[in-house]
Amino acid sequence: MKAYRSLLVVIAALAALPLAVPLLVGAGLFAGPNTFYNLMIFILIITLAAQGWNIAGGYGGQFSFGHAAFFGTGAYVQAVLQTRYGVNAWVALPLAALLGGLVGAAIGTLAFRARLRGSYFALVTLAFAEVFRILANATPITGGAAGTLVPLKIGLGQMQFASSTTFFYLALTFVAAVLLLNRALERSRFGAWLVAVRENEDAARALGVDTLKVKLKAITLSAAITAVAGALYTQKFLYIDANIAYGAWISVEALLAPIVGGIGTVLGPFIGAVALIGLGEAAKTAIHAVFGSAVPGVDLVVYGVLLIVVIAFAPRGLLGLFGKFDLFARFGIFGKRGGR
């Protein structure tokens, strides 16, 4: 239980965030409560996608450049089941995770059986995501290039909420569940095998670890979690097309967040997503306050420079930086990192 205590503290703090919203708005950091919730929901969706990536990429060392394939599958299953087959959104969500997991297993089987590692594996996943994007763009069931629009029907039964706070808690529930799952995974035999595969696959095999099975399990779980992020995206924005669902943007976000936050750590994806998206938003707000809307894009330049600074000074992610100064490790706030 001790291992989970620090995580529960973080989760409780996140759940209590709405209490701080009036203060944040009052301090002028956000224009209004919903501006905050909208940003947080997007951060949580990206966190979930990144948490998925982190299982295969962070713990297992299988760097995928194509998690869009899973995100998109989740997003499309959620949308298409509702619009074409009249399936309820709450029923569609687990199915989205299931199908996402299956896609992960299929891509994993093909790639791992062909013994693709490192950059070859990354390239193959990238290619798969592109194939999915082109197929989704050309197939009638996905709405083709016109995309799929989920009708706006606000109601608990439709997983569409009048209040942004509700969606915030829904997204937080998933993120919290995966945080706990990750901690359990770190402490399990499977987690140890996964780290062993990352550190030295040949040595792990020599020690009797069934590396193919471990990697397959990891990518299936990873894909299912990222697919849930896709399904949540659909529910939040109610519209997806091939470029949103299977576009390279989400593959990049999913891997950048853990890399910036702390690869192979439980909280890395969340910290990274907060830093990346929060930084982008903060840069945009700050530049807007100084220059108005006269110079579009300057915020992106500032954002890019800050990103370079973060990576230059914290090559092991922001959590690594905290560890370096022994700030949180002393109090055991973030627990042990996944062996790296």
Place this chain on the structure above:
Amino acid sequence: MTAWTEPTRRSLLATGAAGAALLASPGLLRAQAPAVKLGILQPVTGALAQDGEYGRIGAQLAIDEINKAGGIKSLGGAMIEMVFGDARSNPEAGSQEVEKMHAEGVSAIVGGFASPICLAASQAASRYDIAYAVDVGVSDQIVSRGLKNTFRFGPGFGTVTRTAIENLVKLNDAAGKPAKTVVLVHEDGLFGSGLAKLMNERLSALGFQILETIAHPTPARDMSNVALRIRALNPDLVIPSSYYGEFVLLARTLQQQRIRPKGIYAVLNGAASNFRFVREFPDAANNVMDCNHWADPRKPKTAELRKQVEAMGRFWLYNVPLNYSSVRLVADAIDRAGSRDRVKIIEAMASSTFADHIMPYGPTKFENGQNVNAAPVNTQVQGGDIKVIFPDTFADAKPVFPVTG
């Protein structure tokens, strides 16, 4: 702490003079009505930055003009204040900007440009009953969701393609039916794919022979293979539907390889009615036809606005008149509503019969949020200018078709 000093004669005189001036000008003393905030949402960074920037210029020009003419009359001459949001060429940023605009208290929102951004942003605005005027977004899904707050001033995809096909048949018939065979070239996104499908069905039924349908991605770096295929098929007509870069590339490749079909008839093309293309590649652009949004050349305001835009060192793109007109449409609705109340503005938009715009539409009439009087026009690049060739009622040039030589 400031030390109190005896007033000098000079300071007393100055204060007295200032006071007298204030008293003498009751008009200035009367409190200026608080500004009406209008959200302008455009993608000014990312892939759609060019379009977003031109949309913003159009909106800015309209706001400046309204303010110069005394603001919103029914609200005591309230000025319009632009609350600008960068949609960053993606729907998430678009809806986040709408949340910010809501927090800043905008009365209505104009813009979006791309269909996905318009879909997400108008939906976010619907939660707060903010009237949302779509500037360009042609996807017909935008006005089919039953959202009471969403209005589209311009024509949708269905109207544009129907008009394009009708005018193509008219054009061909008038020239003695020189075009029998067609090659469709399209980008594989919303415009291109949907259009190619419709064209395939409708043109075949109208007696045209579709030799081939060639899809290409956006961005595409090389169109030589597409051009070579067109050379091999030797069609009478090439119908391209692509974004700016790809069409410019295709037109230049066709020109370089001396592939000369009897006509290039574009629909909702990113370049064919774009002065940047015409100025930069006049030979490749010559005689290219397009069915697209275009300002009404008969209205004196059109030429005036175009002059203003060109004086800024910018090109005359359809985004400018569409946004200019959309902002004026919303300002008219606010004026008629006589209130900043969002629901009243939505009601005023729905009953709008606004005619003081520069698009060739006549007075607006909204049915389920779509302006049913909106229509595209056919243009053709002729001698370094973009001329209107259809509809006949205000065409300023005769079509050059078939192109010879």
